[in-house]
Amino acid sequence: MTRPLTIAVPKGRILKDLIPLVRRAGLDSAPLEASDRRLVRPTADGAIRYVFLKPDDVPTYVEYGAADLGVSGRDTLLERRHDLYTPLDLGIGRCRLVVAGPEQTEVPDLPRVATKYPRIAGDHFASKGVVAEIIPVHGSVELAPLVGLSHLIVDIVETGSTLRENRLEVLETVTEVSTLLVANRASYKLRSDAIRPLVERLRAATAGAGR
Ligand SMILES: Nc1ncnc2c1ncn2[C@@H]1O[C@H](COP(=O)(O)OP(=O)(O)OP(=O)(O)O)[C@@H](O)[C@H]1O
Numbered sequence: 272m273t274r275p276l277t278i279a280v281p282k283g284r285i286l287k288d289l290i291p292l293v294r295r296a297g298l299d300s301a302p303l304e305a306s307d308r309r310l311v312r313p314t315a316d317g318a319i320r321y322v323f324l325k326p327d328d329v330p331t332y333v334e335y336g337a338a339d340l341g342v343s344g345r346d347t348l349l350e351r352r353h354d355l356y357t358p359l360d361l362g363i364g365r366c367r368l369v370v371a372g373p374e375q376t377e378v379p380d381l382p383r384v385a386t387k388y389p390r391i392a393g394d395h396f397a398s399k400g401v402v403a404e405i406i407p408v409h410g411s412v413e414l415a416p417l418v419g420l421s422h423l424i425v426d427i428v429e430t431g432s433t434l435r436e437n438r439l440e441v442l443e444t445v446t447e448v449s450t451l452l453v454a455n456r457a458s459y460k461l462r463s464d465a466i467r468p469l470v471e472r473l474r475a476a477t478a479g480a481g482r
């Protein structure tokens with residue numbers, strides 16, 4: 272019997288957008304919908320097994336071949352720069368990575384910038400010739416300028432309510448973000464009979480959805 276395709280999916284907010292997409296593609300979404308603590312979940316026909324990960328770990332598992340495919344935000348991929356193939360933009364998880372700061376603030380010449388994305392933020396300021404001190408944090412990023420940890424932040428904005436409710440404003444967009452299907456380079460070649468039809472089904476389901 273052929274080995275199932277292993278697909279790494281993030282456990283968080285992207286899952287709720289992924290489920291209808293997988294369903295529209297005619298794939299078995301039941302393992303994604305189960306509310307239990309299993310981290311490995313095969314489909315009924317045994318063709319696919321989904322593995323559940325923290326979003327930052329998805330590209331790692333795919334690059335090492337522990338998963339053949341994965342679902343990962345462009346923000347995570349830009350920050351971590353794994354060697355992966357990206358066959359498809361799934362068109363879900365749309366948001367923006369932005370530079371933000373307190374409303375109507377004067378930004379100093381050498382700003383401190385708090386972010387979960389130190390590489391992206393560092394590159395962004397360097398490309399503008401600004402020497403910024405990047406301060407890595409793991410969450411509640413909007414807090415940093417409110418209590419003097421940083422002057423600015425680089426973070427995700429989706430609805431804008433977290434910025435608004437903390438009296439911060441967008442100063443510039445670093446990049447638009449959506450969720451991509453990523454593939455292990457060797458798997459994409461060696462398991463192309465299983466992977467290509469699946470990518471085409473997802474592509475058809477993606478067309479017109481959430482755009
Ligand atoms: N409002 C948002 N905040 C953060 N990420 C978002 C948002 N909207 C879309 N995204 C995308 O979702 C990805 C993270 O979602 P995911 O389901 O993978 O985890 P999560 O809900 O953030 O969980 P965790 O807090 O454990 O990282 C981001 O990398 C980004 O591409």
Ligand SMILES: O=P(O)(O)OC[C@H]1O[C@H](OP(=O)(O)OP(=O)(O)O)[C@H](O)[C@@H]1O
Pocket residue numbers: 409410411412413426427428429430431432433434
């Ligand atoms: O524009 P909005 O719709 O308000 O969404 C953006 C917020 O959502 C994310 O935080 P998350 O909920 O992941 O919490 P965190 O602070 O722990 O990262 C992100 O880091 C922003 O804080």
